[in-house]
Amino acid sequence: MSAVLDPATPSAAPAPSGSASAGPRTTGATRGLLAVALLLVGLALVSLASLAWGARDVAPSAVWDALLAPVPGDNDHLVVRDLRVPRTLIGLVGGAALGAAGALMQGVTRNPIADPGLLGINSGASLAVIVAIAGLGVSSTSGYLWFAFAGAAVAAVVVYGAASLGWEGVTPVKLALVGAALTATCTSVITVVLLTDTRTLGEYRFWQVGSLANRPLDVLTAVLPFVLVGLVLALAAGRVLNALALGDDVARGLGQDVVRGRLLVVTAVVLLCGSAVSLVGPIAFVGLVVPHVARAIVGPDYRWIVLLSILLGPVLLLAADVVGRLVVRPSELEAGLVVAVIGAPVLIGLVRRSRAVAA
Amino acid sequence: MNAPVLAPAAADRAEREERHEVASRGLRTTRRRRLRRRSVVTVVLAALAVVLSVTALMLGDFKLSAAEVLRTLAGQDEGAAHFIVMELRLPRLVLGVLVGTAFGLAGALFQSVLRNPLASPDVIGISQGASAGAVVALLAVGATSGLVVPLSALAGGSAVGLLLYAVAWRGGMTGHRFVLAGIGVAYVCTSIIGYLLTRSDVKEAQLALLWMTGSLGQADWSLVRTLAVAMVVLVPLVAVVARGLSLLLLGDEQAGSLGLRPEVTRAAVVALGVALACAATASAGPVAFVAFTAAPVARRLLGDGTLALVQAALVGVVLVVGADIVAQHLLPADLTVPVGVVTGAVGGPYLIWLMASGRTRTA
Numbered sequence: 001m002s003a004v005l006d007p008a009t010p011s012a013a014p015a016p017s018g019s020a021s022a023g024p025r026t027t028g029a030t031r032g033l034l035a036v037a038l039l040l041v042g043l044a045l046v047s048l049a050s051l052a053w054g055a056r057d058v059a060p061s062a063v064w065d066a067l068l069a070p071v072p073g074d075n076d077h078l079v080v081r082d083l084r085v086p087r088t089l090i091g092l093v094g095g096a097a098l099g100a101a102g103a104l105m106q107g108v109t110r111n112p113i114a115d116p117g118l119l120g121i122n123s124g125a126s127l128a129v130i131v132a133i134a135g136l137g138v139s140s141t142s143g144y145l146w147f148a149f150a151g152a153a154v155a156a157v158v159v160y161g162a163a164s165l166g167w168e169g170v171t172p173v174k175l176a177l178v179g180a181a182l183t184a185t186c187t188s189v190i191t192v193v194l195l196t197d198t199r200t201l202g203e204y205r206f207w208q209v210g211s212l213a214n215r216p217l218d219v220l221t222a223v224l225p226f227v228l229v230g231l232v233l234a235l236a237a238g239r240v241l242n243a244l245a246l247g248d249d250v251a252r253g254l255g256q257d258v259v260r261g262r263l264l265v266v267t268a269v270v271l272l273c274g275s276a277v278s279l280v281g282p283i284a285f286v287g288l289v290v291p292h293v294a295r296a297i298v299g300p301d302y303r304w305i306v307l308l309s310i311l312l313g314p315v316l317l318l319a320a321d322v323v324g325r326l327v328v329r330p331s332e333l334e335a336g337l338v339v340a341v342i343g344a345p346v347l348i349g350l351v352r353r354s355r356a357v358a359a
Numbered sequence: 360m361n362a363p364v365l366a367p368a369a370a371d372r373a374e375r376e377e378r379h380e381v382a383s384r385g386l387r388t389t390r391r392r393r394l395r396r397r398s399v400v401t402v403v404l405a406a407l408a409v410v411l412s413v414t415a416l417m418l419g420d421f422k423l424s425a426a427e428v429l430r431t432l433a434g435q436d437e438g439a440a441h442f443i444v445m446e447l448r449l450p451r452l453v454l455g456v457l458v459g460t461a462f463g464l465a466g467a468l469f470q471s472v473l474r475n476p477l478a479s480p481d482v483i484g485i486s487q488g489a490s491a492g493a494v495v496a497l498l499a500v501g502a503t504s505g506l507v508v509p510l511s512a513l514a515g516g517s518a519v520g521l522l523l524y525a526v527a528w529r530g531g532m533t534g535h536r537f538v539l540a541g542i543g544v545a546y547v548c549t550s551i552i553g554y555l556l557t558r559s560d561v562k563e564a565q566l567a568l569l570w571m572t573g574s575l576g577q578a579d580w581s582l583v584r585t586l587a588v589a590m591v592v593l594v595p596l597v598a599v600v601a602r603g604l605s606l607l608l609l610g611d612e613q614a615g616s617l618g619l620r621p622e623v624t625r626a627a628v629v630a631l632g633v634a635l636a637c638a639a640t641a642s643a644g645p646v647a648f649v650a651f652t653a654a655p656v657a658r659r660l661l662g663d664g665t666l667a668l669v670q671a672a673l674v675g676v677v678l679v680v681g682a683d684i685v686a687q688h689l690l691p692a693d694l695t696v697p698v699g700v701v702t703g704a705v706g707g708p709y710l711i712w713l714m715a716s717g718r719t720r721t722a
Contacts, residue, residue: 040718112414112535113477165688165715176477177655178714184648185707188700191572191647195565195696209553285546292539340550344543348526351539 008010032304039311043092046318050088052323053082055330058084086217090279091318091335093220094212097276099313100234101269102287103294103306106139108171108265116179116273116287117358119175119266121184124155125277127186127251129207134193134203142219144207149223152274155182160266170262171248210336212267212321223275230271231310237265238303245302283336286313289343296350316343383408393663400660404673405418408456410541411680415452416444418688442501454578455679455698457586458646459653462638463675464597466650467657468632469666472604472625473534479651480636485643487548488519489637493644494567498555508570513641520633527625537629573646573699575683582642589638591633597668600628605666649675652710659713678702 012294051063056064058076063086066080101116109118116122128151132138138147159182194201240261243251247342276283294308317335319341324333416428420444423431430436431444462510466479473483480486491513502511523542527536552571556564603624606614612620636650657670682701690696 022398058495111475111477113475113482113538118477142449162711162715163466173476174714177709180477180482180651181648181707181710181714184651184703185711188707189704191568191700191703192694195572195700196694198565199560201565201568203360205553207566209557220709288542288546305643334557337554339551340546344547347543348540351543352526 012134029304030310032298035308036311037055039308039315042315043311043318046315046322047088047092049319049322050091051084053156054079054084054325055332068142086220087321088213088318089217090215090220091212091321092229092314094276094280094283095314095315095317096281096310097230097272098283098286098317099290099309099311100231101272101276102270102284102289102305102313103291103302103309104234104237104241104265104272105287106291107237107302107305108262108269109176109242109246111176112292113171113288114176115284116269116276118183118196119179119269119273120155120159120186120274121270122149122277122282122284123183123186123190124153124158125274126204126208126282127151127190128154129145130190130193130200130204133203134197142216142222145219145222148278149226149274152277153270155186155273156266158182162264170259206334207281209334210283210309210339211334212280212317213332213334215279219279223278226271227275230268230275233264233268234272234306234310237261237268238301238306240264241302241306243299281336283317283339285340285343286317290316291346292347292350296353363407365550372566376480392519394659397661397663397665400657401670401673404660404670404677407674408676409685411677412452412456415455415680416682417447418684419443419448450580450583451575451578451683452680453583454586454643455575455683455709456676457583457590458575458639459641459649459677459679460594460672461635461675462592462646462649462679463653463657463672464594464668465632465635465639466595466675467654467666467671468628468635469605469650470654471539471608472628472632475534475538476655478534478538478541479654480640481645481647481650482545482633483538484523484543484545484548485516485541485633485636486521486634486640486650487545487552489513489516489640490571490645491515491548491551494552494555497567497570498563510593511639512644513637516637516640516641517633519548520630520637523633524626524629528637532623532718565712568698570644570698573644573702574697575643575679576697577643586642587639589634593635593638596631597635600624601666604628608666622714644697644699646679647699648706649678652706653678655710656706656713678706 039115046094048060048063051067052058052060056079057074060078062076063080064076066077066087070077095220100114104112105114105116105118106112125148126338128147129144131151132144132147138144156185159175159179162179164170164183168174174261190204194204240256243254244258244261244265246254251258251261273287290309290312291305293312294305298304298308320338321335323342324335325340327333329337378514388434413425413428416432417423417425419440423440423444424636427436427440428444431440432449462480465485469480469483470476491510492511492513495515496508496511500507500511502508519541519559523537523541546668552567556567559567603614603619606617606619607621607624607628609617614621614624639646654667654671657674658664659665660674661667661670679698679702683698685699685705686696686698
């Protein structure tokens with residue numbers, strides 16, 4: 001009878017028990033799996049585009065040859081192997097890290113406008129990079145790497161520590177406010193340095209925009225373990241975030257250890273966002289917009305949101321990078337600049353479509 | 360038959376009345392305590408603002424005593440002191456006071472009407488729009504002085520405000536839509552700024568950065584007068600919408616049953632916030648963190664969960680005027696920084712300290 005009443009989902013009919021609750025879950029999972037499949041295809045396509053297009057166009061067959069049977073001395077193969085492969089890999093890893101970090105941040109702060117930079121992580125990393133440039137004369141991306149990472153970690157510890165003091169312990173609002181306050185403090189120090197030191201401003205402004213270009217592969221291999229651990233933690237955190245989304249009290253009632261859950265999520269954010277900032281610079285927008293797209297596709301289940309964000313992040317970041325290479329050839333726009341131009345209309349479109357009540 | 364039923368009922372009623380009496384007495388005490396805290400906080404903040412203002416007029420290369428400052432303000436002193444106070448220091452001070460008020464109010468309005476403690480004008484794109492306008496004028500057009508930079512900042516900020524209205528208004532205004540769309544626009548503006556900063560001469564980029572930090576150094580009477588006119592229009596309007604806004608905090612349905620039209624009120628409050636933020640940003644740049652921090656600090660000081668508009672404005676004034684004193688007089692002489700550096704450097708740690716030490720609810 002229920003199958004007759006519900007002709008739109010005939011495949012859901014055989015569900016033996018509780019079809020009322022199984023129905024939406026099944027469709028959610030179906031949509032999720034479909035989205036994962038589509039995103040994997042999309043990921044392959046943008047990766048190919050990233051290998052083939054740029055200041056010099058390389059035919060797909062030549063890309064294939066360059067990867068499998070490189071001819072030494074062939075310029076096309078050289079470009080693909082030495083420039084585009086590292087760039088694409090960095091985009092994939094950085095994008096996945098940013099996407100996952102954004103989903104985690106929005107979940108743990110229960111705030112849809114949280115981005116990976118909100119814990120003060122980006123500003124801590126930026127401050128450390130400034131110290132590296134201005135104080136120690138470091139001027140290469142692989143040199144910035146560890147400074148950015150250390151700055152990110154210190155910032156996150158300070159924010160979480162300060163938010164855990166006081167009356168109620170860590171609350172989402174306190175995390176967000178303390179993170180923003182630390183960002184303002186670091187930004188002030190950064191501004192003083194930039195206003196007094198022209199050489200540092202000259203270097204820093206390019207790092208600060210965020211780009212995938214000219215990063216050596218050893219930077220990637222250095223952060224890859226952190227990203228992998230972070231991604232595993234992120235995927236494991238979906239259930240925790242689902243519980244936290246109901247509010248601390250309900251989560252506790254469901255048997256969730258709220259404090260430990262939050263620590264797990266924050267650790268994952270530090271690993272992911274610290275790595276991403278060191279790799280590509282402070283491109284927070286990927287982490288802001290991607291979870292919203294994921295939510296529009298699969299609904300409020302964070303297990304799916306995190307998974308889809310991990311896939312959507314690199315699609316957006318690589319697409320931005322490719323577009324940035326094509327629009328002003330033979331020069332190029334940094335991926336960090338293009339991401340906002342692509343992502344903002346998407347975000348606004350989603351927001352306009354949503355019938356969500358006032359947050 | 361009735362008696363045994365009635366007797367417990369009467370006892371019950373008596374007990375209920377007694378409980379009610381105790382409860383209302385408790386309520387009255389709490390209310391009185393809150394009221395006292397409210398007035399103490401307000402008076403202390405106002406006194407602090409006055410003391411800081413007089414101090415700002417006293418300090419400088421040519422030091423004046425408080426008595427001299429007051430005499431000059433009263434018009435009883437001509438000559439050097441008159442020139443220094445009225446032409447050099449007072450415009451800067453008044454600009455600081457106006458900007459602090461405007462940012463404090465704008466932040467408080469946005470954060471409460473959008474129901475998000477992160478939703479200050481420097482987060483939802485108004486400041487970024489104004490900055491993009493100013494940076495375009497400074498770096499792309501090459502304007503250096505006069506009204507071009509403030510006007511293009513005003514244009515940029517209001518363009519963002521209008522765009523957000525167009526996007527977020529769909530038969531009504533929800534905070535959710537406005538905030539998210541605003542952040543999207545903020546990032547686009549940041550990209551424009553980043554593009555111009557990386558494609559221009561370092562020295563000019565530094566000038567643009569100086570503007571984006573927020574400074575009071577450009578103060579003169581004509582600028583002050585323009586902003587003052589805007590504030591004279593806007594502040595009374597804030598007072599008009601304040602009652603509706605505090606009803607809105609009860610929730611749309613409650614507010615509606617009290618005869619309010621939530622959508623209209625919300626739209627009006629947002630419009631006022633945009634106007635205040637635009638006016639202040641055009642005059643002094645997006646002075647870092649003032650709009651963001653004023654309302655949370657004021658609310659933390661009051662601790663009663665009310666709107667705290669007056670107190671937020673006072674916190675804004677204290678923060679900007681105090682920070683300008685620090686920036687001008689308390690830092691090493693070879694380090695001249697704009698006020699926006701100090702507001703961030705002082706406001707940030709202060710907010711962290713409040714969060715870490717506070718004993719009352721945050722939001």
